[in-house]
Amino acid sequence: xxxxxxxxxxxxxxxxxxxxxxxxxxxxxxxxxxxxxxxxxxxxxxxxxxxxxxxxxxxxxxxxxxxxxxxxxxxxxxxxxxxxxxxxxxxxxxxxxxxxxxxxxxxxxxxxxxxxxxxxxxxxxxxxxxxxxxxxxxxxxxxxxxxxxxxxxxxxxxxxxxxxxxxxxxxxxxxxxxxxxxxxxxxxxxxxxxxxxxxxxxxxxxxxxxxxxxxxxxxxxxxxxxxxxxxxxxxxxxxxxxxxxxxxxxxxxxxxxxxxxxxxxxxxxxxxxxxxxxxxxxxxxxxxxxxxxxxxxxxxxxxxxxxxxxxxxxxxxxxxxxxxxxxxxxxxxxxxxxxxxxxxxxxxxxxxxxxxxxxxxxxxxxxxxxxxxxxxxxxxxxxxxxxxxxxxxxxxxxxxxxxxxxxxxxxxxxxxxxxxxxxxxxxxxxxxxxxxxxxxxxxxxxxxxxxxxxxxxxxxxxxxxxxxxxxxxxxxxxxxxxxxxxxxxxxxxxxxxxxxxxxxxxxxxxxxxxxxxxxxxxxxxxxxxxxxxxxxxxxxxxxxxxxxxxxxxx
Amino acid sequence: xxxxxxxxxxxxxxxxxxxxxxxxxxxxxxxxxxxxxxxxxxxxxxxxxxxxxxxxxxxxxxxxxxxxxxxxxxxxxxxxxxxxxxxxxxxxxxxxxxxxxxxxxxxxxxxxxxxxxxxxxxxxxxxxxxxxxxxxxxxxxxxxxxxxxxxxxxxxxxxxxxxxxxxxxxxxxxxxxxxxxxxxxxxxxxxxxxxxxxxxxxxxxxxxxxxxxxxxxxxxxxxxxxxxxxxxxxxxxxxxxxxxxxxxxxxxxxxxxxxxxxxxxxxxxxxxxxxxxxxxxxxxxxxxxxxxxxxxxxxxxxxx
Numbered sequence: 070x071x072x073x074x075x076x077x078x079x080x081x082x083x084x085x086x087x088x089x090x091x092x093x094x095x096x097x098x099x100x101x102x103x104x105x106x107x108x109x110x111x112x113x114x115x116x117x118x119x120x121x122x123x124x125x126x127x128x129x130x131x132x133x134x135x136x137x138x139x140x141x142x143x144x145x146x147x148x149x150x151x152x153x154x155x156x157x158x159x160x161x162x163x164x165x166x167x168x169x170x171x172x173x174x175x176x177x178x179x180x181x182x183x184x185x186x187x188x189x190x191x192x193x194x195x196x197x198x199x200x201x202x203x204x205x206x207x208x209x210x211x212x213x214x215x216x217x218x219x220x221x222x223x224x225x226x227x228x229x230x231x232x233x234x235x236x237x238x239x240x241x242x243x244x245x246x247x248x249x250x251x252x253x254x255x256x257x258x259x260x261x262x263x264x265x266x267x268x269x270x271x272x273x274x275x276x277x278x279x280x281x282x283x284x285x286x287x288x289x290x291x292x293x294x295x296x297x298x299x300x301x302x303x304x305x306x307x308x309x310x311x312x313x314x315x316x317x318x319x320x321x322x323x324x325x326x327x328x329x330x331x332x333x334x335x336x337x338x339x340x341x342x343x344x345x346x347x348x349x350x351x352x353x354x355x356x357x358x359x360x361x362x363x364x365x366x367x368x369x370x371x372x373x374x375x376x377x378x379x380x381x382x383x384x385x386x387x388x389x390x391x392x393x394x395x396x397x398x399x400x401x402x403x404x405x406x407x408x409x410x411x412x413x414x415x416x417x418x419x420x421x422x423x424x425x426x427x428x429x430x431x432x433x434x435x436x437x438x439x440x441x442x443x444x445x446x447x448x449x450x451x452x453x454x455x456x457x458x459x460x461x462x463x464x465x466x467x468x469x470x471x472x473x474x475x476x477x478x479x480x481x482x483x484x485x486x487x488x489x490x491x492x493x494x495x496x497x498x499x500x501x502x503x504x505x506x507x508x509x510x511x512x513x514x515x516x517x518x519x520x521x522x523x524x525x526x527x528x529x530x531x532x533x534x535x536x537x538x539x540x541x542x543x544x545x546x547x548x549x550x551x552x553x554x555x556x557x558x559x560x561x562x563x564x565x566x567x568x569x570x571x572x573x574x575x576x577x578x579x580x581x582x583x584x585x586x587x588x589x590x591x592x593x594x595x596x597x598x599x600x601x602x603x604x605x606x607x608x609x610x611x612x613x614x615x616x617x618x619x620x621x622x623x
Numbered sequence: 624x625x626x627x628x629x630x631x632x633x634x635x636x637x638x639x640x641x642x643x644x645x646x647x648x649x650x651x652x653x654x655x656x657x658x659x660x661x662x663x664x665x666x667x668x669x670x671x672x673x674x675x676x677x678x679x680x681x682x683x684x685x686x687x688x689x690x691x692x693x694x695x696x697x698x699x700x701x702x703x704x705x706x707x708x709x710x711x712x713x714x715x716x717x718x719x720x721x722x723x724x725x726x727x728x729x730x731x732x733x734x735x736x737x738x739x740x741x742x743x744x745x746x747x748x749x750x751x752x753x754x755x756x757x758x759x760x761x762x763x764x765x766x767x768x769x770x771x772x773x774x775x776x777x778x779x780x781x782x783x784x785x786x787x788x789x790x791x792x793x794x795x796x797x798x799x800x801x802x803x804x805x806x807x808x809x810x811x812x813x814x815x816x817x818x819x820x821x822x823x824x825x826x827x828x829x830x831x832x833x834x835x836x837x838x839x840x841x842x843x844x845x846x847x848x849x850x851x852x853x854x855x856x857x858x859x860x861x862x863x864x865x866x867x868x869x870x871x872x873x874x875x876x877x878x879x880x881x882x883x884x885x886x887x888x889x890x891x892x893x894x895x896x897x898x899x900x901x902x903x904x905x906x907x908x909x910x911x912x913x914x915x916x917x918x919x920x921x922x923x924x925x926x927x
Contacts, residue, residue, distance in 0.1 A: 356900030
């Protein structure tokens, strides 16, 4: 599908309701449609043309345009094309037809749109609250521009948790809000009959930090990369990278090639430590603590290496709009080679041992099954999709940073189960090592960031997608005034993958549920995007260093 | 017989109980240490389980429910295991093993397991109840292996008492029984890959999850003791020559302790370090396969 073919197809389907279609290069096409035809357009793009649904964003543009902007994003991965479908919803009737009946994977995004902007998705099969807490007053929408990031509405006593109906004879087993193997707050209510899972419900977003809100109300373009990196405690670099690339695309900033290579090196270092972390955590979940301890031992030199290169073990703080802040010095190359060689040697041994470990394969095989059809419907990403035969890998399909000059092999398995997802991650680790080696070899000399002299004008758009260790991280930036975006939308891969959990665990036994959920490599904070809130006073505050020290000594 | 003639029997039984009580935490500590070494960790000192028990015993006694099973469960469980320890041979034949037989012994161990399951069922927590029902299922798979493999010895010696079984001839059937017993040892002691009842990462401790303080300490202690006596029984019944070569009972008991430590480290410690936890259905299949092998050995020994 080229941009012209997509435009042509949509014009045939919805005619004049396609108000505008503006290709930008070969890789993006921005369209504006009449909101009345949104379902038809979504159906055409998703079902007829075979596009992949990415995310939905809503923007409050009442002040200047008298409307809400609802945007659905689609991707054609075989053709390196993203389709951006805008619809202007009038402010006096903020309603738009829900596309969830057509695309099940859009369920959460539309619920979020209802919660945060008050744009109703008419005909949504499950319109319950998703992001807002149960005691949030109705009719207050935090992402609207008339709601300040400092506003603290009175808690409402009307709301109550709404759980889906429990099947008859089933017992509810709570996995969360605090559960030993889920390292962040989340809450799965798993309905079990005996030990067999017959259904489940999810309540998350306990960690909603309002990062998108801060980005469009309090911060400036070059402050956001640092908070973007804090979206995730494991793959944060992915987010700062994607944010910067989206702004660069919007403003047409040319990033020096060397900066692209440095970003790529850090992205792959992050993938390495993330996959090693996951392998350990997965081992721990199924009671295999030796795997846990050993993979984390292997991983530690990688963290030291990152500290040597960037100054930090994990939250590198390297990205800035226009490039990176620190160069990777030639004198550090031998150290990088050494760490990679050590990891490669030990990892190869591990990778060879896993398929032969019969207890391990018995535990992981044939559980958490998700079929290729379900992957497509629920828009699953990353190792979840690639474990079920889907070939999407943003590094190859929509190359960014320096990936267009590098050889990246896709790791695809067709087992559709937890074991297949494990193999995908095991195999991706040596690929990441090879990518870093290629970077070291090919990295050109030169500047590491572009000089930005002029202010970024408002009303421009840019998108960026980065293949995080967990799948595609997607950012959309709509530039605004006062040196900050008007809207910045973040979609972490776990956001899509979590919606597949109930499909994956159905029919499995309870013993498989923790590892099924674990096999997503779930990252709840990424999904929740969250400040410490004192529930009693409703005060937002950040723990001081002193307090942390005291709480440790207590 | 007069009361006085029973005194040595009672004395030795009490001595064995005390020994198990005191040594079992050390066994656990050594297993933990070995596991740490395999995992490239330093690990806690080997006396850590004693400190854990002392700490828990000193804590406030909190109970989640008034059920008598929760109130009396932990002491009953520990008592059942200790009585079993008292009547079993621990350094070759002991007086009590002339009267106490296999059925009593297995009954006591089953009582301990059922008490644990009962505690899980009566707290009303989803995790506890699930753990309890798993405990019962595991018991149904593990007990037949235990019983049948020991029955092979009973069949060969024509006696259900331990003293009689010690005299059983060492032949192919006995070897098969010994192997099945050893393969099922990890199931009896409920360690990874068979820690399905507790399954910390699935059931946050199962039946133990609602226990705290002294009650948790007693339950832990009973579990440590159980680990000791299952290993000890293997050495006594399947390797009786290790005891008969030692002429003096006291020395034989010490040798038994050393052998138990070695066996537990080599089998239990290593197995739990190199395996993930099995699912219940997989564990049941494993148990039934072993029971099948033991049954073949039993039929063979009957034919002998």
